[in-house]
Structures are given as C-alpha cells and as structure tokens.
Amino acid sequence: MNLMSLTAVELGKKIKAKEVTVKEAVLAAFDQIEKVEDVYHSYVTLDKEQALKRAEEVQKLIDEGKLDSPLAGVPVAIKDNMCTEGMKTTCSSRILENFYPTYTAEAVLNLEKAGAVILGKTNMDEFAMGSTTETSAYGVTRNPWNENHVPGGSSGGSCSAVAAEECSYSLGSDTGGSIRQPSSFCGVTGIKPTYGTVSRYGLIAYGSSLDQIGPVAKDVTDCATILETIASYDPKDSTSVKREDYDFTSALVDDVKGMRIGIPKSYFGEGLDTEVRDAVLSAAKTLEEKGAIVEEFDLGLVDYAIPAYYVIASAEASSNLARFDGVKYGYRTPDYDGLHNMYKKTRSEGFGAEVKRRIMLGSFVLSSGYYDAYYLKALRTKALIKKEFDKAFEKYDVILGPAAPTTAPEIGKSLSDPIKMYLGDIYTISVNLAGLPGISLPCGRDSKGLPIGLQLIGDCFKEKNIIRAAYAFEQTRTYERCDVAKARD
Amino acid sequence: MANIISDETIEYVGILAKLELSDEEKEKAKKDMGSMLDYIDKLNELDTTGVEPMSHVFPVQNVFREDVVVNGDDRENILKNAPEQKDGSFVVPKTVD
Numbered sequence: 001m002n003l004m005s006l007t008a009v010e011l012g013k014k015i016k017a018k019e020v021t022v023k024e025a026v027l028a029a030f031d032q033i034e035k036v037e038d039v040y041h042s043y044v045t046l047d048k049e050q051a052l053k054r055a056e057e058v059q060k061l062i063d064e065g066k067l068d069s070p071l072a073g074v075p076v077a078i079k080d081n082m083c084t085e086g087m088k089t090t091c092s093s094r095i096l097e098n099f100y101p102t103y104t105a106e107a108v109l110n111l112e113k114a115g116a117v118i119l120g121k122t123n124m125d126e127f128a129m130g131s132t133t134e135t136s137a138y139g140v141t142r143n144p145w146n147e148n149h150v151p152g153g154s155s156g157g158s159c160s161a162v163a164a165e166e167c168s169y170s171l172g173s174d175t176g177g178s179i180r181q182p183s184s185f186c187g188v189t190g191i192k193p194t195y196g197t198v199s200r201y202g203l204i205a206y207g208s209s210l211d212q213i214g215p216v217a218k219d220v221t222d223c224a225t226i227l228e229t230i231a232s233y234d235p236k237d238s239t240s241v242k243r244e245d246y247d248f249t250s251a252l253v254d255d256v257k258g259m260r261i262g263i264p265k266s267y268f269g270e271g272l273d274t275e276v277r278d279a280v281l282s283a284a285k286t287l288e289e290k291g292a293i294v295e296e297f298d299l300g301l302v303d304y305a306i307p308a309y310y311v312i313a314s315a316e317a318s319s320n321l322a323r324f325d326g327v328k329y330g331y332r333t334p335d336y337d338g339l340h341n342m343y344k345k346t347r348s349e350g351f352g353a354e355v356k357r358r359i360m361l362g363s364f365v366l367s368s369g370y371y372d373a374y375y376l377k378a379l380r381t382k383a384l385i386k387k388e389f390d391k392a393f394e395k396y397d398v399i400l401g402p403a404a405p406t407t408a409p410e411i412g413k414s415l416s417d418p419i420k421m422y423l424g425d426i427y428t429i430s431v432n433l434a435g436l437p438g439i440s441l442p443c444g445r446d447s448k449g450l451p452i453g454l455q456l457i458g459d460c461f462k463e464k465n466i467i468r469a470a471y472a473f474e475q476t477r478t479y480e481r482c483d484v485a486k487a488r489d
Numbered sequence: 490m491a492n493i494i495s496d497e498t499i500e501y502v503g504i505l506a507k508l509e510l511s512d513e514e515k516e517k518a519k520k521d522m523g524s525m526l527d528y529i530d531k532l533n534e535l536d537t538t539g540v541e542p543m544s545h546v547f548p549v550q551n552v553f554r555e556d557v558v559v560n561g562d563d564r565e566n567i568l569k570n571a572p573e574q575k576d577g578s579f580v581v582p583k584t585v586d
Binding site (some may be wrong): 098099100102103195196209235238239241301303304306307308310311318322325326327328329330331332336338339341342343344345347348351353356357359360361362363364365367374376377378379380381382383384386418419434435460 | 498499501502503505506507508509510514518521522524525526528529530531532533534535537540541542543544545546547549551552554560563566567569570571572573579581582583584
C-alpha cells in the first residue's frame with residue numbers, strides 16, 4: 001500500500017492501530033520526495049535525519065499511550081515563513097539565507113505537541129508576496145498536475161507538496177488568498193481561518209492585520225482536524241482571539257438541508273474563465289440538490305478590495321520588513337561605507353524585486369502628505385467592505401464562489417504585469433480584509449486537466465458552516481490524485 | 490498615466506524604505522508606483538465621509554501582561570544568527586567618532 005495516498009487522518013489511524021510505524025510513514029514521504037523533488041521543488045529545506053530521530057521519539061510516546069491525537073506520527077511540511085527552532089527558516093528570501101530560529105511558531109508547536117513529524121520547509125513567494133511562488137529566491141515550484149504551470153502562491157510549496165504526496169498535509173499562511181488560491185491550483189483543500197484563531201507568534205510577518213496560518217490537505221476532514229490542533233488562544237500574539245469554541249470536526253456532517261448559500265453576482269462577471277464558472281456553478285447546484293437554499297445576491301464593493309488591500313498590505317510590509325537590517329540575523333552586504341550605507345546595500349541586495357516594489361509602495365502611502373489620502377482611505381474602504389459582508393451574512397450562512405478566476409497559469413507568464421497578477425486575487429482578498437474564514441476545495445478540472453477550486457466563505461467564527469458545506473459537497477465526488485502522486489502506487 | 494512619480498519622490502521613498510535602487514530599478518519603480526497609484530486611485534470613487542478607518546476587524550484592546558521574563562537566556566543561539574558578533578554583542582559599523 002502507498003502510505004502517501006492516505007489522508008492525514010487515515011494514516012494517523014493506521015499508526016495508532018500499530019498497522020504502520022511512524023518511521024515507515026516518514027520513510028514513505030522521503031521516498032516520494034526523493035523521486036519527484038528534482039522536478040517539482042516543493043521544499044526549500046529538508047531534514048531527513050531529524051525527521052527520523054523525531055519519528056522514534058513520537059513512536060515511543062504513542063507506544064507508551066502518551067499521545068492520542070489523530071495526527072500523532074503523521075508527517076507534515078511547514079511553509080518556510082514559520083519559525084522552527086534549529087531548522088533553517090528563509091521565507092524564500094536571500095536576506096534570511098542562513099537564519100536558524102531559536103524558537104518555534106506557536107501553531108507548529110501545537111502540531112508538535114500532537115505528535116507531528118516535520119519533514120521540512122516549503123517553498124513560497126518571497127515573504128509571501130506573490131501569487132505564483134515564482135518570486136522565491138530559491139527557484140520556482142512546479143504544479144504537480146502540469147510541470148509547465150505554477151502551483152499558485154504564496155503557499156505554493158505547501159500545496160504542491162500535498163498534491164504530489166510529498167507529505168501527508170502541510171501548513172500555509174494566507175494574507176490575501178495565499179492558502180486558498182494555490183489549493184485551488186493544485187487540487188487540494190485549504191482553510192484560511194477567522195483572523196485571530198491561529199496564533200501568529202513565530203510567523204514571519206507580512207501584513208499583520210491580514211495574516212493567518214491555516215491547514216492544507218487532501219480533504220475537508222483533514223483540514224478540520226488540523227485546524228482543531230493548531231488553533232489556540234495565545235497571549236504572545238496580541239491579536240489572538242479567545243474563541244468560545246475550538247471544535248471544528250463536529251461540523252463534518254453530510255447535511256446542508258436548509259443551509260442558506262449566497263452567490264455574489266459580481267463574482268461571476270468579466271475576467272472569470274468560463275470553465276471555472278461552470279464548475280463552480282455546478283457545485284452550487286449539487287449543494288442545492290442536497291437541500292441547501294441557493295440564491296444569487298449583490299455583494300457590493302468587490303472591485304475596491306484589491307486596491308485597498310495593496311495599500312494596507314504594502315504599508316504593513318514596509319513597517320514589518322524594517323527589521324531586516326543586516327545586524328541581528330540574515331544577510332549582510334560584504335562591502336559598505338558606514339552604518340546607513342550598510343543598511344541600504346544589505347536590503348537592496350537581500351530583497352527581491354517584488355518585495356522591494358511593495359516596500360517602496362508601502363513607504364510612500366505611509367509618508368507624510370499621503371497617509372490620509374492613501375492609508376486612511378484604504379482603512380475606511382476596509383470598514384465599508386466589512387459592512388457589505390455583515391449585510392450578506394444576515395441573509396446567508398455561506399457565500400459561494402470561485403477561489404480564483406482561472407486555473408494555474410503557465411510559469412513565466414505572470415510577473416511581467418503586476419496589476420494583472422494582483423487581479424487574480426479578486427475573490428480571496430476581501431475575505432482577509434474582513435477577517436472572515438474561507439475554504440477552497442476541488443470541484444472539477446478544466447480541459448487542460450488543471451484543477452478548479454470552489455471557495456466557501458463564512459461569517460467570523462463560523463468555520464463550522466463552511467466546513468459542513470464543504471464536507472457535504474466533497475461526499476459527492478472522489479479525491480482526484482495527479483499522475484506524479486499515482487506513480488508511486 | 491495620471492500619477493507621475495518624480496525622481497525626487499523615488500529618491501525620498503528610497504530613503505524612507507532604506508533601499509538603494511540602481512538607475513534601472515529607479516526607472517522601473519517610477520513606472521510601477523505610478524501605475525499602482527493610478528489603480529489605487531479607484532478608491533476615490535467611494536464616498537468615505539464619516540467612515541472610521543478600521544485597522545482591526547474586531548474591537549482589539551491593548552493587551553496587558555505582567556512584565557515578567559518568561560523566556561530563558563538564549564544569547565548564544567541568538568548571536569549565532571548575527572552576521573558579525575563579538576563579546577556577546579552584535580557588531581555594527583562605527584556610528585560615532
């Protein structure tokens with residue numbers, strides 16, 4: 001049996017039942033990694049030795065009955081913007097080429113407490129700025145469904161690793177769609193939780209008011225189980241929210257009778273690929289047939305989300321990335337003339353083009369004379385967008401739409417026109433601005449064979465609604481594996 | 490293009506951003522920033538009079554805690570990440586004579 005074809009929860013059960021050892025699971029993952037990594041490059045850093053050592057420790061705890069999490073012993077891949085003590089963490093940037101964190105991100109720590117075994121760190125757009133994983137300083141990641149296409153981004157490596165079965169599940173982060181869009185492109189399932197649900201402690205910050213860590217896996221059951229494990233109130237993150245309820249798996253119920261689902265008309269306008277539209281609308285029909293009440297409605301201000309996002313995210317990035325100065329960690333330019341010149345040269349050589357573009361824009365919109373016109377204007381727009389969603393959720397339990405307007409573009413076709421690339425985030429970005437939870441799951445493939453993602457959006461703290469709807473939809477189809485994954489069977 | 494970014498502006502933003510751009514990068518930055526701002530100007534279509542800027546979606550209060558050290562002394566490992574260190578400190582270029 002190919003252990004990598006199992007979902008994380010299925011593998012966890014086999015480990016618990018002593019049908020499979022943790023070591024066998026970890027070796028199966030590395031076997032697949034060694035077979036496909038040369039081409040697909042999902043990972044920036046791998047540590048087989050450490051993973052095998054950890055497998056032994058976890059096995060011992062399981063055998064002693066000290067670990068009973070459904071994820072105990074299951075191998076996981078972590079996006080390279082989450083700190084892992086003693087394991088290199090680069091954010092796919094040259095400026096952090098040699099950074100070894102002295103502590104582990106809270107979300108990853110929660111996984112470790114549950115007995116997860118970390119295989120390595122996944123590739124991403126540099127500092128999570130991008131939608132294709134092409135801005136990584138360590139090379140592009142290829143889509144396991146077609147190596148000439150991008151996996152999406154910024155959590156491209158996390159999603160391609162799951163699709164290519166180079167791990168059992170992974171963690172990604174989502175600032176403007178960075179979990180949901182690559183999940184859609186790679187044919188896997190990913191959740192961006194309500195803002196404040198998963199601690200950001202140890203997540204290298206991009207846009208702090210938007211960033212959330214979330215799970216990527218083969219199915220909804222895995223995602224709910226992983227989210228339940230990583231979510232926690234954390235005093236170390238001042239925006240962490242003490243939720244009333246950290247139970248997500250109880251929503252795994254195949255029943256949408258009476259659930260009110262709204263389809264925003266503006267999500268189906270110009271720019272949407274017809275094959276994507278058809279697949280998503282057909283998913284809506286399926287949910288309707290299962291008893292949901294599905295109707296179209298007008299969601300306002302959709303076109304204003306992207307400009308507001310780029311002001312807010314760039315402003316926060318320019319402030320967050322000020323810490324990379326060549327003093328405390330990371331790269332320092334070899335030749336410089338004084339402190340100031342050292343800062344400037346270090347940053348100019350250490351950051352890639354997209355990161356510099358956003359730092360420049362962010363510095364500009366925060367500068368004296370422009371702050372009100374751009375930054376405050378964007379924050380006011382954000383308030384209006386939030387209000388639009390509040391209105392929608394008075395009528396609907398779930399908002400349904402595509403995760404992205406197209407399937408995965410070809411490698412090399414996106415970066416030349418930034419605004420066009422940014423427009424690809426149109427369905428995901430407003431969810432971050434409003435702090436809402438969203439899930440992307442596969443709902444079909446286009447004529448080129450590339451996966452199409454269905455996005456379900458819920459009201460704040462209402463993950464259960466989107467998990468239930470996603471689970472019910474998922475029961476109507478079987479998980480499609482790409483050829484790269486099947487080759488190991 | 491409605492927004493024309495001058496050399497002076499790019500120079501000034503470069504200082505704020507602590508970035509040293511090559512001439513070629515400066516030209517590209519002028520063009521990129523101009524077209525981004527043209528795009529962002531779309532927000533001016535919205536009447537936001539009387540709308541409070543929303544920095545957080547939830548009413549976030551200042552979170553206080555007791556000022557107690559909870560993490561251990563990890564100086565050695567922290568310094569290992571520094572490009573240059575000496576006698577338990579970070580080394581920076583000379584800043585005062």
